[in-house]
Amino acid sequence: MSVNHSLADDLGFLLSRASGVVARSVSDALAPLGLRVRSYSVLALTGEDGAGVTQRRLAVLMGLDPSQVVALVDELESRGLVTRTPDPADRRNKLIVATEQGCQVRSQAQQLVDQAHSGYFARIPQGDLDRLRHVLQQIAFPDETPTEHEAETSTAGE
Amino acid sequence: MSVNHSLADDLGFLLSRASGVVARSVSDALAPLGLRVRSYSVLALTGEDGAGVTQRRLAVLMGLDPSQVVALVDELESRGLVTRTPDPADRRNKLIVATEQGCQVRSQAQQLVDQAHSGYFARIPQGDLDRLRHVLQQIAFPDETPTEHEAETSTAGE
DNA sequence: TATTGTTATACTCTATAACTATA
DNA sequence: TATAGTTATAGAGTATAACAATA
Numbered sequence: 001m002s003v004n005h006s007l008a009d010d011l012g013f014l015l016s017r018a019s020g021v022v023a024r025s026v027s028d029a030l031a032p033l034g035l036r037v038r039s040y041s042v043l044a045l046t047g048e049d050g051a052g053v054t055q056r057r058l059a060v061l062m063g064l065d066p067s068q069v070v071a072l073v074d075e076l077e078s079r080g081l082v083t084r085t086p087d088p089a090d091r092r093n094k095l096i097v098a099t100e101q102g103c104q105v106r107s108q109a110q111q112l113v114d115q116a117h118s119g120y121f122a123r124i125p126q127g128d129l130d131r132l133r134h135v136l137q138q139i140a141f142p143d144e145t146p147t148e149h150e151a152e153t154s155t156a157g158e
Numbered sequence: 159m160s161v162n163h164s165l166a167d168d169l170g171f172l173l174s175r176a177s178g179v180v181a182r183s184v185s186d187a188l189a190p191l192g193l194r195v196r197s198y199s200v201l202a203l204t205g206e207d208g209a210g211v212t213q214r215r216l217a218v219l220m221g222l223d224p225s226q227v228v229a230l231v232d233e234l235e236s237r238g239l240v241t242r243t244p245d246p247a248d249r250r251n252k253l254i255v256a257t258e259q260g261c262q263v264r265s266q267a268q269q270l271v272d273q274a275h276s277g278y279f280a281r282i283p284q285g286d287l288d289r290l291r292h293v294l295q296q297i298a299f300p301d302e303t304p305t306e307h308e309a310e311t312s313t314a315g316e
Numbered sequence: 317t318a319t320t321g322t323t324a325t326a327c328t329c330t331a332t333a334a335c336t337a338t339a
Numbered sequence: 340t341a342t343a344g345t346t347a348t349a350g351a352g353t354a355t356a357a358c359a360a361t362a
Binding site for chain 3: 020054055056066067069070090091092093094
Binding site: 178182212213214224225227228248249250251252 | 342343344345346347353
């Protein structure tokens with residue numbers, strides 16, 4: 001399994017290159033909104049649960065150290081895009097919720113991100129993209145049992 | 159194509175997460191050899207052409223700015239793993255060639271990288287990995303016509 | 317004692333401009 | 340002039356340890 005390596009065939013290298021290409025494109029697309037990939041991710045995640053997300057959960061979901069989340073939330077909060085309120089049930093938790101303005105910026109951002117993505121993904125068949133998504137999820141979250149939030153994608157082909 | 163975003167389904171996000179997971183693992187695996195992902199890539203690329211590789215070409219292949227290549231080559235050169243000699247045909251070019259010791263370290267490194275990769279890729283069917291590689295190449299090198307430098311590898315795939 | 321968030325710090329990675337030497 | 344390499348620098352991303360507030 002380790003014969004005649006060409007770096008252009010190395011999956012780790014290709015992941016890094018592809019990730020960089022897309023991230024740069026997304027970053028450029030988000031610049032007009034004053035967002036970067038990370039702050040966009042935070043904003044996107046705050047929209048997935050109306051009750052709010054704890055910073056700890058943001059860190060887990062984004063694969064970051066909790067200390068890195070602080071500055072991201074600080075910035076969004078100072079711009080009035082999210083609020084940071086202690087959870088009444090457990091005051092150690094801070095619940096991050098998008099403001100109305102934050103929701104507006106988020107949907108604008110999602111459009112821009114989609115445009116940027118389409119520049120790279122549009123030419124690739126939808127089935128390939130679905131398989132790509134599935135495989136990437138396996139790599140990115142190796143511990144997750146796929147049946148948890150995935151039950152429909154059954155590749156099992158050829 | 160842009161409905162009901164969940165970040166866990168966002169290809170850009172998944173690329174970044176997966177890339178980070180694998181890169182960290184590879185980086186840890188290479189630590190005993192005093193290499194990081196970047197320096198390993200340089201070393202790997204020097205092995206693909208016996209005549210040597212120019213720094214400019216390294217920069218293009220790795221998607222880096224030429225100025226970033228300098229420090230990488232400096233480090234490998236100071237460790238005696240590569241040599242940096244002016245091209246007699248065009249003395250602006252510096253040809254980077256792996257030394258004998260560099261070749262030894264490279265093959266050790268490739269084994270370690272393979273082990274690290276297998277931790278993530280082994281459970282994924284080979285056909286899926288081939289498709290993944292192909293799609294990633296399209297994303298990472300959108301301008302390339304795949305037949306250009308893929309004519310000789312003839313991996314008997316598809 | 318354990319957990320959430322926070323601060324501080326250091327290191328790596330990335331991006332850019334200006335300089336040199338060769339062509 | 341144009342290109343390959345180099346230097347310098349600033350910003351963004353990443354990793355770690357220590358601390359305060361709360362459970």
